[in-house]
Amino acid sequence: MKTNNQSKLTVGGLFSGIGGLELAFQNNGFKIAWANDIDQFTHQVYQRVVGSDHYIGKKPMSLEYINEHFKEFDIQPVDVLVAGFPCQPFSNAGYREGFDDREGRGNCFNWMMDFIDHFSKKNQPKVLLFENVKNIENHDKGRTKAIIEKELEKRDYFGKFYHLNTSKVTDIPHNRERVFMLYTKKGDELQHSDLGPFSEIPKLEKNSEKKRNFREFLEKNVTKESYYIHYDERTSDWWNTLRFPDGKVKEDSIYQVRRVYLRKNKKQECPTLVASMGTGGHNVPIIKDQIGIRYNRLKLTTRKLTPRECFRFHGYKDFDLSDISDAQLYKMAGNTVTLPLVEKIAKIVKGYLIENI
Numbered sequence: 001m002k003t004n005n006q007s008k009l010t011v012g013g014l015f016s017g018i019g020g021l022e023l024a025f026q027n028n029g030f031k032i033a034w035a036n037d038i039d040q041f042t043h044q045v046y047q048r049v050v051g052s053d054h055y056i057g058k059k060p061m062s063l064e065y066i067n068e069h070f071k072e073f074d075i076q077p078v079d080v081l082v083a084g085f086p087c088q089p090f091s092n093a094g095y096r097e098g099f100d101d102r103e104g105r106g107n108c109f110n111w112m113m114d115f116i117d118h119f120s121k122k123n124q125p126k127v128l129l130f131e132n133v134k135n136i137e138n139h140d141k142g143r144t145k146a147i148i149e150k151e152l153e154k155r156d157y158f159g160k161f162y163h164l165n166t167s168k169v170t171d172i173p174h175n176r177e178r179v180f181m182l183y184t185k186k187g188d189e190l191q192h193s194d195l196g197p198f199s200e201i202p203k204l205e206k207n208s209e210k211k212r213n214f215r216e217f218l219e220k221n222v223t224k225e226s227y228y229i230h231y232d233e234r235t236s237d238w239w240n241t242l243r244f245p246d247g248k249v250k251e252d253s254i255y256q257v258r259r260v261y262l263r264k265n266k267k268q269e270c271p272t273l274v275a276s277m278g279t280g281g282h283n284v285p286i287i288k289d290q291i292g293i294r295y296n297r298l299k300l301t302t303r304k305l306t307p308r309e310c311f312r313f314h315g316y317k318d319f320d321l322s323d324i325s326d327a328q329l330y331k332m333a334g335n336t337v338t339l340p341l342v343e344k345i346a347k348i349v350k351g352y353l354i355e356n357i
Contacts, residue, residue, distance in 0.1 A: 009353055012078040012125070014063055014085070014112055017042045018332050019050040020314070021082035021131065024342035026050065028350050033078045038062045041328040048319045063111040070118045079353055081116070081125035084337060085109055085132065113151050121156075126357055127349055128157055130181040131337055137161050137179055152183055159183030162201050164345075166314075166338040171209040172217075173269040174313045176338060180345060184352070200348050204341075214254060214270055217312040218289070218305075227292045227303040249288040249302055257284040270305070270313045275334030277310070285310075307333060315339035 011025040016035040026032055035054040037043060043060045047053045056066055056073050066073065085108045116124055137145050145161065152158070159182045166176040182198055249255060255262040256271040265271050274283045285305045292301055305313075307321060307329035315338055321329060 009080070009350060010076070010078040011080040011082060012075075013054075014081070014083040014115065015108065016046060016055075017084060017335055019046045019054075020316075020337040020339055021084060021129065021342055022054065023050050024337070024339055025080060025082065025346045025349075027339075027343055028346040030080065030346070030350070033076050036061070036063060036066060041324055042332055045319075045324060045329075045332060049316065063108065063115060067111060067114045067118070070115075075118075077119055077123040078125055079357070080127045080129060080349060082129045083112055083131070084335070085112060085130060109148065109151070113155070116155060124155065124185070126185055126353065128152070128159070128181070128183040129345065129349065130183075131342075132179050132181070134163055134177045134179050137163075148181070156186050157183040158186065160198070162198075164201075164204060164341060166341055167211065167267075167269050168205040168208045169344065170315065170338065170340040171212050172313060172315055172338065172340065173211045173214045173267075174273070174338065175265065175267070175269045176272045178337070182345070182349075198348060198352065201345060204344055211269075214268055214287075214313075217270075218287070218309055220291070222289075222291055222303065222306060224292070226306055227301075228286075249286065251288050253287075254305075255286040257286060262286065273310050273313060273334050275331045277304075277330050277334055310334075311336075315341075 008031040009029065010033045011022055011030040012033045013019065013022040013035040016022060016037045017039075019035060022032045022035055032050070032054045034056050035046065035050075036056045037046070038060050040060050043053075043055055046055065056075065066075075112130075119125075139145070162180045162182060163177060164180060165178075166172055166174040180201075182201065249262075252268060254265050254268070254270055256265065263271070271283070271285055273285070277284045286302060287305065288301050289303065290301065292303060307326055308318060310330065310333035312318070314333065314336055316336075
């Protein structure tokens with residue numbers, strides 16, 4: 001039985017952040033039924049990015065709390081459930097403690113399963129799309145993946161883990177590889193075969209679009225605060241410890257702070273943007289430009305990417321960044337998804353639902 005084309009396909013989001021996953025489906029004609037995150041700052045930005053407030057209860061709250069008070073909220077069944085559950089427990093950049101994460105983030109997957117269990121079998125989402133770091137599939141020698149698959153199979157969900165890189169799927173020069181877990185109800189043929197309704201997804205990387213130059217994503221007006229002042233007392237000691245791989249920063253490259261040296265991206269792509277960038281930590285993307293020359297005697301030419309530029313490298317249109325600290329914006333940019341990539345997945349999922357539900 002095919003879906004009535006007049007009816008609206010729906011999507012709901014957990015661990016939504018600024019709403020990239022939901023927005024990708026909305027841009028493909030889906031109606032966002034609800035969303036959720038615990039962070040007050042992402043809640044503010046979500047409304048600016050998506051265009052309205054879909055957070056459950058119209059405020060940030062933990063999924064654990066929602067599960068405990070589920071009947072108090074009007075949470076309707078949806079066709080697709082998307083979630084970018086916390087990646088830190090599985091990331092190479094973190095402690096990689098997985099489900100034993102010391103901050104409790106490893107429980108997030110279990111909370112997602114509890115959330116699904118609130119719906120009757122016939123009203124549970126028809127499709128699940130979860131996003132996480134590429135390391136999750138091999139984490140703990142594959143045991144993490146086995147746990148995820150086992151829990152999903154208990155609920156009659158079967159599917160695959162797809163590795164997709166922004167720079168290979170879109171025209172955005174951003175080297176960002178992520179795992180997308182795509183599961184359907186009783187879709188056991190997807191787990192053991194390359195055939196099936198989502199066979200087009202692995203081909204996305206084979207149809208790579210011509211890359212745009214990374215400088216197309218840069219701002220024309222950047223404040224002095226984004227530049228590294230080599231002789232400033234606050235940064236000189238830190239800056240002097242850095243070693244450039246070729247003695248200088250070239251204008252056609254993006255570098256990344258890696259403890260006491262700078263890594264050059266030889267493909268002229270933006271390195272993977274992470275939540276810790278821009279706050280003095282590792283993985284800060286650095287470029288050289290001539291804009292800073294206007295700051296007279298300082299002759300600034302080396303700077304970090306601005307928050308707006310980071311969101312542009314995810315394919316977002318410019319939106320209001322006021323009233324949110326740079327530290328919070330960098331964190332959001334490091335945690336979000338690349339919009340054009342997810343839009344391509346959403347298009348394939350939509351086709352599957354129209355033909356099969």
